[in-house]
Amino acid sequence: MKPIKLVTPISGDPDAPTQNLVGLGALAAELAAEGISVRDLFARTGVDAAQLEDARARISHRQRLAIYRNAKRLAKRSDIALLAGARQRISDYGIYGYALISSRTFGDSLLFSLDHVTMAGPAVRQISFRIEGKTAILRSHGLDTLGDLLPFAAEFWRSSMTALFSRVLESPFPSKRMVFPFPAPPHWRNYERMFNCPIDFGADRMEWHFDAKVLDMPCPNANPITAEICQQVCDVVLTEGPGESELVRRVRAACLNSPNRFPAAVRIASELGLSLRTFHRRLAQEGLSYQTIVDGMRRSLATELLENTHMGIDMIAERIGFADATSFRKAFKKWTSRSPSDFRHPERSG
Template structure:
């Protein structure tokens, strides 16, 4: 299926996906899904698309999931930030003694008879299982899948895809799995990274949603890849605009690229000092300073205090 045909009528172009700052609305997603339903002859296309959404596709949020101290905290993060993550379905988690369940409700359509509802759920089921395998380990599996819609013509694919009993025309869309998976230790716990990522998700990115203009695009791009502070030329390429155009847009917003980078560095430094035990050397490395002395000088310039004084309160 040509990408241009899949995107037809959505207002999106292939070139818009070459930058990490592109934001896509639910209406645009619905348009693309309807195009896929109409154009594709592959009944498993929604499953295959969902399987391509691995944990690193979520950027900063993916780091937070992978670094969660426990799997229970990772689940809490997933359900709390599902819409911020770009999920196409709301996610609710429940657990009893032996089993755990993710209940999903599509955001694109509430009509169980709508093809987009079924397509969105197939995508969401596959994407959630892919995410769970990235976080829990490749051997993760589910016990049962329940779908609120009627069995489609390609229902046989479900059994092959999910390797578990499948039920249609159910009250809810649910994935059920062994609760023991939650009690296993995380594969890659990293409290420092988790604190940083979760704080940024809650505070900084939440605020950024209300900002407009190219400066906000730069902030989001920098925070989606913390520790990477590219040149203005590299950032312009990422935003698919000429460096002169980027400078002109920033000038119109009465800010410079250096100002935006310094702001992001300062906010990250404050979060590190408040919420982690990282040393000045470790923070300097995270913020791409050549050494701790340069970081201390920069922090004093931003706040009028040394990092040690700030941390002491």
């Protein structure tokens, strides 16, 4: 079934400071309860502890993952991400949270949350939403680049959103099933207690199934004036940072959603309802070309796969659309001035 909504929240450049720090306070608080400081949580990430309280501070996708990796390493409990997410309050998400809670219905709240999901700091490349019969389904895409961080990122994201949505409704969120593409962790019993629904591990996808009836439920704190003000502020926040244009986001989403990754420009133009000439002209007006976008996406995917997974060079080359590993190595060295092996193991190249 075609999704009702498909969003691509992560910038094509994993080092671009496009994400704020909302939501990370709960992770810091949970670790603090174990005696771990914010300074230690942010160590070697390039993020300062003071930024946690700075509304204008921005971090990159790569920095967020580095923070997750520190949390995973430092925590005494294996379920730290679940517990941290459950701490989330509306105020932890700032104006984004207040926009959700003041929406007319939960359906309005959900669609707004997806349109502005970059503000919530997701770690996945793409999120889709669809309805099948009486079940609404949120699906996360582009998970392979997370490597061994996937369980942590999935637990923190799902428990955070469950807590946030429950607070929007002022009642437990009606999840029907959670589906995860990794084996059951040692704390797997905590999943059912946290999400109050059946859990499937070891699947070929990551999905969140919930009762579609909740979409029509009025939000107890709905206020049209507050909602409009908050939504306008969120729109401004999304456009004031070093983000991407709507056209570039749509191009990246079309590429990620294509069964043949990085198809020809003419196909992408057609999917966007543009002639090839108009497509190239509009990108040129932004100082871009389709090839530069593709190269940027390939570089981003390659660096994440090299950093976060043990995937072989040949497989990475195939995954990002190169004919062979030799072509990939040549392109990667042009992008980064390092070979893929040196990038993955910098200590060996010193």
